[in-house]
Amino acid sequence: MSTPGISRRGAEIQESPIRKLAPLAAEAVRRGISIHHLNIGQPDIPTPVEFWTAVKSKMSNVLAYGPSNGIPELREAICSYYGKTDIDVDPSEVMITTGGSEAVIFAMMGTCDPGDEIICFEPFYTNYNGFATLADVRLVPVTSSVENGFHLPPFEEITSRITPRTKAILICNPNNPTGTILTDAEIAELADIASDSNIFLLADEVYRDFAFDGRQHSSVLEFPEISERVVVMDSISKRFSSCGARLGNLITRNRELMSVFMKFGQARLCPPTLSQYGAAEMYRNLDHDYYRSVVRMYQNRRDILMEELHGREGVFFLKPEGAFYATIRLPVTDTDDFAAWMLTDFSVDGWTTMVAPAAGFYATPGMGTDEIRIAYVLEEGKMRSALSILKAGLEEYVSTGRS
Amino acid sequence: MSTPGISRRGAEIQESPIRKLAPLAAEAVRRGISIHHLNIGQPDIPTPVEFWTAVKSKMSNVLAYGPSNGIPELREAICSYYGKTDIDVDPSEVMITTGGSEAVIFAMMGTCDPGDEIICFEPFYTNYNGFATLADVRLVPVTSSVENGFHLPPFEEITSRITPRTKAILICNPNNPTGTILTDAEIAELADIASDSNIFLLADEVYRDFAFDGRQHSSVLEFPEISERVVVMDSISKRFSSCGARLGNLITRNRELMSVFMKFGQARLCPPTLSQYGAAEMYRNLDHDYYRSVVRMYQNRRDILMEELHGREGVFFLKPEGAFYATIRLPVTDTDDFAAWMLTDFSVDGWTTMVAPAAGFYATPGMGTDEIRIAYVLEEGKMRSALSILKAGLEEYVSTGRS
Numbered sequence: 098m099s100t101p102g103i104s105r106r107g108a109e110i111q112e113s114p115i116r117k118l119a120p121l122a123a124e125a126v127r128r129g130i131s132i133h134h135l136n137i138g139q140p141d142i143p144t145p146v147e148f149w150t151a152v153k154s155k156m157s158n159v160l161a162y163g164p165s166n167g168i169p170e171l172r173e174a175i176c177s178y179y180g181k182t183d184i185d186v187d188p189s190e191v192m193i194t195t196g197g198s199e200a201v202i203f204a205m206m207g208t209c210d211p212g213d214e215i216i217c218f219e220p221f222y223t224n225y226n227g228f229a230t231l232a233d234v235r236l237v238p239v240t241s242s243v244e245n246g247f248h249l250p251p252f253e254e255i256t257s258r259i260t261p262r263t264k265a266i267l268i269c270n271p272n273n274p275t276g277t278i279l280t281d282a283e284i285a286e287l288a289d290i291a292s293d294s295n296i297f298l299l300a301d302e303v304y305r306d307f308a309f310d311g312r313q314h315s316s317v318l319e320f321p322e323i324s325e326r327v328v329v330m331d332s333i334s335k336r337f338s339s340c341g342a343r344l345g346n347l348i349t350r351n352r353e354l355m356s357v358f359m360k361f362g363q364a365r366l367c368p369p370t371l372s373q374y375g376a377a378e379m380y381r382n383l384d385h386d387y388y389r390s391v392v393r394m395y396q397n398r399r400d401i402l403m404e405e406l407h408g409r410e411g412v413f414f415l416k417p418e419g420a421f422y423a424t425i426r427l428p429v430t431d432t433d434d435f436a437a438w439m440l441t442d443f444s445v446d447g448w449t450t451m452v453a454p455a456a457g458f459y460a461t462p463g464m465g466t467d468e469i470r471i472a473y474v475l476e477e478g479k480m481r482s483a484l485s486i487l488k489a490g491l492e493e494y495v496s497t498g499r500s
Numbered sequence: 501m502s503t504p505g506i507s508r509r510g511a512e513i514q515e516s517p518i519r520k521l522a523p524l525a526a527e528a529v530r531r532g533i534s535i536h537h538l539n540i541g542q543p544d545i546p547t548p549v550e551f552w553t554a555v556k557s558k559m560s561n562v563l564a565y566g567p568s569n570g571i572p573e574l575r576e577a578i579c580s581y582y583g584k585t586d587i588d589v590d591p592s593e594v595m596i597t598t599g600g601s602e603a604v605i606f607a608m609m610g611t612c613d614p615g616d617e618i619i620c621f622e623p624f625y626t627n628y629n630g631f632a633t634l635a636d637v638r639l640v641p642v643t644s645s646v647e648n649g650f651h652l653p654p655f656e657e658i659t660s661r662i663t664p665r666t667k668a669i670l671i672c673n674p675n676n677p678t679g680t681i682l683t684d685a686e687i688a689e690l691a692d693i694a695s696d697s698n699i700f701l702l703a704d705e706v707y708r709d710f711a712f713d714g715r716q717h718s719s720v721l722e723f724p725e726i727s728e729r730v731v732v733m734d735s736i737s738k739r740f741s742s743c744g745a746r747l748g749n750l751i752t753r754n755r756e757l758m759s760v761f762m763k764f765g766q767a768r769l770c771p772p773t774l775s776q777y778g779a780a781e782m783y784r785n786l787d788h789d790y791y792r793s794v795v796r797m798y799q800n801r802r803d804i805l806m807e808e809l810h811g812r813e814g815v816f817f818l819k820p821e822g823a824f825y826a827t828i829r830l831p832v833t834d835t836d837d838f839a840a841w842m843l844t845d846f847s848v849d850g851w852t853t854m855v856a857p858a859a860g861f862y863a864t865p866g867m868g869t870d871e872i873r874i875a876y877v878l879e880e881g882k883m884r885s886a887l888s889i890l891k892a893g894l895e896e897y898v899s900t901g902r903s
Contacts, residue, residue, distance in 0.1 A: 099698050100698075100728040100729060100754065100756075101611070101667065101668075101698050101699050101700050101729055103610055103611065103756055103757055103760050104609060104610055104611055104612050104613045104616070104667075104760075105613045106609060106613060107609065107610045107611075107757070107760035107763075107764075108760070110760070110763045110764065110767065111763070112763055112766065113568075113763075113766040113767075116568070116766055139564055139565055140562070141562065142562070143561045143562055144561070144562055144563040148563070149559045152555075152559070152774075153556065153559070156552045156555070156556070158546045158547070159543070159544065159545070159546055159547055159741060160547040160551070160741070160742045160743065160744040160745055161542055161743055161744050162540075162542055162743040162744055163744060165516075165519070195598050195746065195768075195772075196768065196769065198767065198768035198769055199768065202768075206507060206509060206510065206634060207506055207507055207510045208504070208506065208507055208510075209507050210507045210508045210509055210636075211614040211636050213507070224766075224767050224768075224769070226767075227763065227764070227766065227767025227768075228767055228768075230767075231609060231764065231767065233613075233614050233636065264504065264507075265504075295502050295503075295504050296504050297504050325503040326503060326504055338562055338563070339563045340563065340564055340565040340769070340770075340773075341563040341564050341565055341566060341770070341772065341773025341774065342563055342772065342773070342774075343598065343746075343769075343770070343771065343772045343773075351503065353503075353506055354506050354510070357506050357507070357510035357511070357513070360510075360513045360514070360515055360516075360630065361510075361513060361630070361634065363515065363516040363519055363627075363630065364513065364516075364601065364627050364629075364630025364631055364633075364634065365598075365599065365601035365602065365605075365627075365630075365631075366599065366601055366627070366743075366746075367744070367746070368746065369598075369744065369745065369746045369772045369775065370743075370744025370745070370746075371555075371744065371745075371774065371775075372772065372774070
């Protein structure tokens with residue numbers, strides 16, 4: 098019996114490079130090895146009690162559909178959140194999505210047709226590849242470098258990649274996987290390019306609260322000259338350690354685009370209902386103290402990362418400025434092999450450390466093969482232990498000539 | 501300042517025809533009119549207590565990401581559910597999705613590329629239009645008729661629409677918006693067509709538990725000769741009155757296609773975590789008594805619909821066989837106008853009834869303009885009241901020559 102073929106986009110979609118080491122990790126666990134996970138952005142901090150309380154209070158009779166653009170309470174609460182940093186957002190400019198993931202998909206599909214192009218800066222959040230395949234959009238990478246802390250490449254390198262099919266520039270700021278925060282001058286430069294080429298600027302600002310060393314993150318919403326061409330994609334997953342709630346949102350002041358998002362939203366009916374009440378309560382009731390305590394915690398972990406890894410022979414990265422990631426160059430030629438080896442061949446007192454090889458965060462073949470991404474989502478003691486094992490592993494891997 | 505244009509698919513995506521009367525409904529409410537909603541498939545029956553209990557018990561410290569294909573407990577519980585009707589499904593053949601909506605989108609994107617075609621039978625669940633636009637797939641409608649209770653059109657009408665770009669046939673069984681259940685012979689006919697043309701058969705079986713008059717619903721999973729070309733799309737929204745949970749699933753025995761669904765799933769990380777525990781508990785603990793009581797309730801409502809509307813002058817439909825919908829021909833030429841008029845101009849003792857004009861459920865322009873869809877999701881007393889108002893409205897509308 099012949100069977101029908103799967104689609105091209107089905108064949109082409111990238112397997113998650115973060116998750117592809119999972120079988121080796123499972124095998125290590127079967128052998129009795131414990132694993133420190135620095136490979137995935139799953140925060141360890143508790144989901145605030147405000148979430149659980151609100152969800153409990155909404156356990157009503159019928160768990161019904163909500164509005165396609167989200168419950169008004171949540172859209173209003175998000176506007177208040179922006180109001181705290183003097184950014185004026187109207188509830189009509191906010192649409193609730195099923196996670197930041199859906200926000201990115203809708204943003205791509207609302208601005209691009211199949212075959213259109215979006216410029217992005219590699220290394221980038223690897224799931225953009227999957228979303229782009231689903232949307233049948235081509236991601237055109239411009240390479241940023243560990244040498245200057247993954248800040249923007251020169252102006253001409255960006256503009257030279259713009260074609261008639263380019264519909265948007267996509268940024269992640271603060272950045273996953275690099276921890277870089279764009280300066281106002283850099284955002285202004287992108288705003289100029291977007292205006293000159295009449296394209297959109299799509300900004301994933303999921304990590305906007307996590308800015309270190311007294312930095313203030315600037316949102317693309319604060320650049321009035323591009324207000325019609327800006328789309329913000331956001332999520333509560335990291336902000337409130339609520340990854341499993343699957344709630345995010347889109348913000349745009351472009352009314353035509355918002356009406357498109359609404360129609361996309363109607364097709365899939367609504368985002369999860371219960372989580373929205375929990376999210377609204379967190380946005381309303383968590384104040385500066387909460388955000389400050391979370392930033393302090395991530396900054397401490399960043400500092401531990403600096404102490405443990407920075408300046409070691411062959412290891413190179415600049416001090417991460419925000420989010421909870423670092424992309425780090427190691428003195429090895431193939432971090433895919435090194436990360437796998439850490440799981441299959443190395444342990445200290447029954448423990449090993451799992452990291453994400455960085456090649457999966459690049460679209461250009463061959464890039465990032467000597468880099469890893471670390472997510473510092475473990476508390477201080479575990480962080481130190483995880484990094485000490487990583488260093489020991491690196492030393493052995495290099496000294497035995499495997500690098 | 502020029503602004504960049506939105507995408508073609510953004511411009512083309514259909515506004516929900518079910519939701520487009522919403523502004524008139526809101527205006528009626530502002531005037532003090534109460535509305536019986538027969539226009540939308542939001543069940544009124546309580547979400548089972550098993551759901552709430554399980555969700556409460558999982559209110560843990562960190563609301564974390566779950567597996568991309570869903571928690572194992574839920575996938576296993578779904579297999580047990582199928583086991584009760586002697587259908588053998590393995591957990592590896594099940595993938596949990598964010599609502600039935602995502603299941604349909606993944607099924608379309610896994611089997612089709614932009615520009616490919618899917619044959620479907622109109623009238624069909626209107627949101628398929630939105631999903632098809634997102635997937636850039638063309639829905640090719642074959643018209644079914646109220647005259648034979650919306651059963652399959654002749655074989656040749658179906659096969660004549662197959663082209664080299666046809667990748668699948670899409671059915672909804674039991675059917676939204678018609679309440680029709682395909683016979684085994686009809687499914688076998690579609691299986692033959694799918695085999696002969698080497699295409700997929702995508703079956704939305706969301707309403708499979710709701711089969712009336714002692715009927716037994718047959719799943720496409722029960723036709724071994726097409727096991728490699730079948731995809732079932734399902735949801736807990738209607739089965740367990742849990743629309744706001746946003747949980748559905750895909751089932752396929754085609755391993756290549758399942759691996760594609762997994763990669764799609766990895767891109768969007770995971771379905772809502774909390775809801776999955778609730779769903780698993782409902783699948784595990786609700787027995788025949790639950791399903792029987794729900795079917796009896798919907799069948800009673802179906803019977804009320806028959807008593808109140810069937811056989812009235814100019815009103816035509818056959819007795820619905822399952823789900824909780826009926827598509828009904830009225831003695832009017834434009835049900836868009838009639839449904840709007842019911843909201844703007846008609847009420848009885850401060851109440852009116854909202855129905856869905858059926859044109860939005862057809863892809864062929866001009867079809868269904870004399871039909872409405874009714875969702876019988878109200879309890880007996882309200883159903884009678886809603887239908888009595890509908891009849892009175894229809895009488896006045898027709899007698900004043902508006903039809």
